[in-house]
Amino acid sequence: MIYLFDIVIIISLFFGFGIIHIILASTRVKIWVTNLFDVKIAFYRIFYNISSIILLIIVYSISPKPDLIIYDLSFPFDIVIFGLQILSLSGFVWTLKFIDGKEFLGTSQIKRWLNGAYDKTDLDESSEFITDGSYKYSRHPIYFFSILFLGLRPVMDLFYLTMFCSFIIYCYVGSYFEEQRLINKFGEQYLEYQSRVPRIFPLIFRNKK
Numbered sequence: 001m002i003y004l005f006d007i008v009i010i011i012s013l014f015f016g017f018g019i020i021h022i023i024l025a026s027t028r029v030k031i032w033v034t035n036l037f038d039v040k041i042a043f044y045r046i047f048y049n050i051s052s053i054i055l056l057i058i059v060y061s062i063s064p065k066p067d068l069i070i071y072d073l074s075f076p077f078d079i080v081i082f083g084l085q086i087l088s089l090s091g092f093v094w095t096l097k098f099i100d101g102k103e104f105l106g107t108s109q110i111k112r113w114l115n116g117a118y119d120k121t122d123l124d125e126s127s128e129f130i131t132d133g134s135y136k137y138s139r140h141p142i143y144f145f146s147i148l149f150l151g152l153r154p155v156m157d158l159f160y161l162t163m164f165c166s167f168i169i170y171c172y173v174g175s176y177f178e179e180q181r182l183i184n185k186f187g188e189q190y191l192e193y194q195s196r197v198p199r200i201f202p203l204i205f206r207n208k209k
Contacts, residue, residue: 014059014167014170018173024052025048030044031123038120043113044124045109048106049105078154082154089149091141092145095133108126109125109126129189139179139198150164
C-alpha cells in the first residue's frame, strides 16, 4: 500500500509539471505575453526552457523515492541494453542536425532582438516545417529517441518506472497540442504529413487517423 501512495504522489507531481509545461507552451499564453511585452517575447523561449528545467528539478527533489527494484539485468544483458541506449542517444543527436539548435534553446531569438530584427509575429520562435532525416519516420523523433534512451536501463526501480511511464503519457499529450499549433501554421501541408508519418513510434505503432 505504501508503494501505491508513492506512485500516486509521483504521478500527481509529474502531471502538475506537464500541465504547467503545456500551458506555458500554448499559443494563447504566448500571444498574451506578446501583448504585454511586445518584441521582448524574444526572451520567452529561453525563459520557458530554464523554467522547465527548474520545475523538473523541483518535481524530482520532492518526489518520494520508493526503493523497490523492478529488475536488475546481469551480464551480458546489461551490456546489450547499454549498447542500445547509446544507439538511441546517437539517434537523438542525429535528429538535432535537422533542427535549429539555437532557435530551440532561445538564443537566436535574443540575438535577433539585440539586432532590432525580431518579428513578434513569430511569437517565441521561428519554426520550420521539417520532413528530412528522422522526421521521415516519426513526426516527433526527439520524443521517440528520448523514450528509448530513458527506457533502456539495465536497472529499473519503481520511482524511475513511474516517472518513465508518466513521461510517455506526457509525450503523447504534449505532441497533440504541439501538432494543433503546427496545423494552424502549415495547414494542409502538415495534415498530409500527419497522414503518412506516425506520431512518435515508427512503423509498428503508426497512428491511424
